[in-house]
Amino acid sequence: MTARLSSSIRDRVARIKITPAIPAVLLPLLKLFNVPAEQADVGEIVRLVSYDNAIAAQCLRVAGSPLFGLARPPQSISGAVVSLGLNRVKSIVVTCCMGQVFPVKRWALPPVVFWRHSLGCALVCRKFSEKLANVDGEKAYVAGLLHDVGFLVNCIAFPDQFEAAIKRASKEQVPLDEAERGTMGFTHCQTGEILGQQWGLADEIVEVMAHHHDLEYRGKAQGLVAIVHLSDLLCRMRSLGYGYYERQKVDMTHDPAWGALVKEHGELEGIDLVRFTFELDEAMNDIRDLVSLAFGTGQSEI
Amino acid sequence: MMPLAQNEAAAGPAPRVSGPVDPAYRQIRDLVYNVSGIYQLEEKLYLLGEACARRMKEVGVAAPRDYWETLTAVASQESELRNLLNEITIGETCLFRSQPQIDALRRVIVPEFLGQTGRQAVKKLRLWSAGCSTGEEAYTLAMSMLEESEGPLKNWGVEIVATDLNDRSVETAQAGIYGDYALRNTADHFKRKYFVPVGGGKFQVRPEVRNIVWFSRLNLKEDSAISGVEGVDVIFCCNVLIYFDGPSKSRVVERFFNNLNLGGYFFLGPSESLFRLNDRFHLVHFPGTVGYWKPARKSGKP
Numbered sequence: 001m002t003a004r005l006s007s008s009i010r011d012r013v014a015r016i017k018i019t020p021a022i023p024a025v026l027l028p029l030l031k032l033f034n035v036p037a038e039q040a041d042v043g044e045i046v047r048l049v050s051y052d053n054a055i056a057a058q059c060l061r062v063a064g065s066p067l068f069g070l071a072r073p074p075q076s077i078s079g080a081v082v083s084l085g086l087n088r089v090k091s092i093v094v095t096c097c098m099g100q101v102f103p104v105k106r107w108a109l110p111p112v113v114f115w116r117h118s119l120g121c122a123l124v125c126r127k128f129s130e131k132l133a134n135v136d137g138e139k140a141y142v143a144g145l146l147h148d149v150g151f152l153v154n155c156i157a158f159p160d161q162f163e164a165a166i167k168r169a170s171k172e173q174v175p176l177d178e179a180e181r182g183t184m185g186f187t188h189c190q191t192g193e194i195l196g197q198q199w200g201l202a203d204e205i206v207e208v209m210a211h212h213h214d215l216e217y218r219g220k221a222q223g224l225v226a227i228v229h230l231s232d233l234l235c236r237m238r239s240l241g242y243g244y245y246e247r248q249k250v251d252m253t254h255d256p257a258w259g260a261l262v263k264e265h266g267e268l269e270g271i272d273l274v275r276f277t278f279e280l281d282e283a284m285n286d287i288r289d290l291v292s293l294a295f296g297t298g299q300s301e302i
Numbered sequence: 303m304m305p306l307a308q309n310e311a312a313a314g315p316a317p318r319v320s321g322p323v324d325p326a327y328r329q330i331r332d333l334v335y336n337v338s339g340i341y342q343l344e345e346k347l348y349l350l351g352e353a354c355a356r357r358m359k360e361v362g363v364a365a366p367r368d369y370w371e372t373l374t375a376v377a378s379q380e381s382e383l384r385n386l387l388n389e390i391t392i393g394e395t396c397l398f399r400s401q402p403q404i405d406a407l408r409r410v411i412v413p414e415f416l417g418q419t420g421r422q423a424v425k426k427l428r429l430w431s432a433g434c435s436t437g438e439e440a441y442t443l444a445m446s447m448l449e450e451s452e453g454p455l456k457n458w459g460v461e462i463v464a465t466d467l468n469d470r471s472v473e474t475a476q477a478g479i480y481g482d483y484a485l486r487n488t489a490d491h492f493k494r495k496y497f498v499p500v501g502g503g504k505f506q507v508r509p510e511v512r513n514i515v516w517f518s519r520l521n522l523k524e525d526s527a528i529s530g531v532e533g534v535d536v537i538f539c540c541n542v543l544i545y546f547d548g549p550s551k552s553r554v555v556e557r558f559f560n561n562l563n564l565g566g567y568f569f570l571g572p573s574e575s576l577f578r579l580n581d582r583f584h585l586v587h588f589p590g591t592v593g594y595w596k597p598a599r600k601s602g603k604p
């Protein structure tokens with residue numbers, strides 16, 4: 001991408017006005033992922049979330065999803081922190097906020113498809129992380145949830161071009177980033193990165209937004225980027241993709257990201273990937289329900 | 303807004319079961335998986351429960367917990383597990399049973415083969431339905447490949463080798479006569495194009511389909527018999543290896559690997575896994591299904 005093109009994209013992304021009320025909770029929370037959990041100000045987070053009744057109520061409902069580990073919704077945000085831990089509550093709040101942040105008018109890709117992919121990826125990232133030693137599962141969750149936010153940026157800032165890219169992808173049955181590159185000359189990775197920087201998100205999360213399709217990436221967030229890259233691929237092969245048939249085969253254990261991850265985490269070699277895949281299928285109904293709860297995108301849209 | 307593609311991957315919502323599942327069924331599920339490689343999704347545990355209930359009645363135990371004891375008791379474990387596997391897989395066979403596998407074959411694998419100079423030179427494809435039972439899978443493959451012969455595979459020679467241990471199954475398969483139950487997944491246009499009604503609500507596969515399928519009796523445990531089926535491009539072996547013990551399973555899979563042409567594929571049943579049985583195959587994900595790939599080159603790059 002030329003410097004001129006890059007700066008014009010940056011300008012258009014900068015003009016996106018996110019809904020003003022929500023970031024009061026969301027942005028400070030996202031920044032907290034730079035801070036170790038024990039240093040986070042729990043009272044401040046509970047106060048921030050509880051301040052917004054609608055978000056707080058939604059968080060409590062979401063906390064009752066089997067995917068977040070509680071049999072019944074907790075009574076209060078502070079109760080949720082006690083039962084689920086601060087990190088998981090952060091994930092829940094970020095999930096609930098995300099659905100309301102973007103003023104998308106023209107959804108080039110159905111919202112239910114986008115959120116299922118993002119949420120599915122978030123959950124797979126967390127599940128992957130649970131198999132690995134010393135990986136922060138909730139950070140991986142948020143990275144998975146946000147990795148494709150560039151698509152929403154594209155819906156808002158480049159609606160015509162992005163629509164053309166999606167049409168091309170579904171017609172040719174190719175990966176969406178490939179179609180974006182061919183049609184627009186840039187991808188959601190670049191627009192996501194710009195937004196992430198403007199929001200001042202944690203560096204690792206921005207790296208994930210920028211590089212989750214980059215097989216050569218060897219930067220400081222390599223492990224997290226690899227987890228998101230692989231989870232994204234798995235979701236796309238398991239009915240949590242972009243809503244069309246992607247004509248490809250995915251050889252996960254011979255992907256460079258897998259190789260990079262195995263170097264750090266030898267335990268990865270012991271994963272029964274087929275069973276892991278079946279377990280993702282098992283979570284499918286819960287994922288659909290959670291998408292309806294968190295993003296208000298009902299089953300009727302399918 | 304773009305509509306959701308109908309054919310996007312497999313795992314749709316399954317009917318829910320109300321009430322808690324007896325934990326013994328999860329233990330039985332894991333036992334079945336560890337021994338046979340066949341996995342029962344959580345949401346389909348009720349099917350496992352039903353299969354167990356039929357067996358429990360037969361062997362005269364009342365509680366799932368007691369049945370688990372029967373399955374793990376040294377004296378009866380092998381025979382009773384086999385009976386249970388029979389119950390689990392009974393009635394599963396039908397034409398077009400696994401659409402994601404057929405899609406992978408037609409939309410990903412055939413185009414890949416078409417792009418390979420070695421295969422282009424001979425213009426021949428050989429598929430093997432190993433453990434074909436009464437022929438449903440073999441005819442499904444034959445019809446799918448005949449469809450391809452009208453387009454991309456024009457002027458290619460395609461043959462389907464179909465083998466089973468059971469003589470009577472092979473005879474039934476050769477006749478190619480099916481009723482509504484076996485045809486429940488068969489699209490109307492396939493029925494019109496490839497079947498003739500033979501009375502009594504039955505339909506027979508047309509000769510042009512039967513002409514490309516070669517049925518014979520074969521015991522997969524006999525090495526010499528297997529080695530006769532060489533130069534195969536894709537092998538389908540669904541719900542057969544589940545009955546084999548570990549070493550026999552490994553040996554058969556090794557044979558399959560040797561019998562496949564370079565770049566060939568091997569598919570198991572949709573809920574089976576090959577974990578730790580063979581490290582020469584690459585596990586590959588296609589939309590909605592997994593397969594095993596014999597690398598085209600020694601480097602192992604997909």
